[in-house]
Amino acid sequence: MTDTIRVFAGDCTITTDGDTHGQRRGEVVAILKPxxxxxxxxVDGYQPVEWLTRAETAHASLDGDSFTLVAATDDHRVRVDCHACHGISRYPGSVAGIPVGACPHCDGTLTRAKGTVSCLGCREEYPIPRRASIGTETCDCGLPTMHVERGAEFExxxxxxxxxxxxxxxxxxxxxxxxxxxxxxxxxxxxxxxxAGCDRYPDCEVGFGIPNGMIVDSCDCGLPVFRTSTGRRCLNTDCEMFEDGRSEG
Known part of the structure; x- marks a missing residue:
């Protein structure tokens, strides 16, 4: 499903939190995101005249050649009243990500952002681990492959x-x-x-999350030692060999 960015331009009055004394008026462009x-x-600089990020409610009302925009949270409210409309438009929008290849289904560009690879063409999405790296290799299906370290290296x-x-x-x-x-x-x-959970569960409730990183050694307790982004640690974070789950070396 395509997200839509709505753009409204005109001679407008901007009111914040109902304060008419703090009103501003001018020819502005208002952007309402998905x-x-x-x-x-x-026209001045990069900072908006007014803004409200991820409002709890936001809506646009159209009346002939004018529009009204209202965005609000529990403690903040922004209202835009148009006196003379210069234009109203809708545009497809997406998260801007790092290009990682071409989509084999539609030849659109694949981008990576926020733990997801998305196609700008057909809008297919592929969730991936945040620590995964994507190179130049492709799968037999035509999509890129990712490199993941989870005890061992996997492509x-x-x-x-x-x-x-x-x-x-x-x-x-x-x-x-x-x-x-x-x-x-x-x-x-x-x-x-x-x-990794004990085969005798529920009689034995031992279980450990497998971290991101590579196995580099064996601990005296018999479990593997991982090299992670925060240091070396036993699979068992409570292992007495490791202070706070990590070695001092």
Missing amino acids: DDTLLVHD LCIDRDCGTVFEAVRRRFHREWDCPDCGADMRILNKGSII
């Missing part, structure tokens, strides 16, 4: 239909480690996040 952010710009398609991070981690580490409490196998499970 997330109900309202920006009102005049996966950005489309989960071609395979998920969980599936790759499970193939590599399922029953690879022993439970430090009872000695049973640790299974790789998807519980909203990827975890």
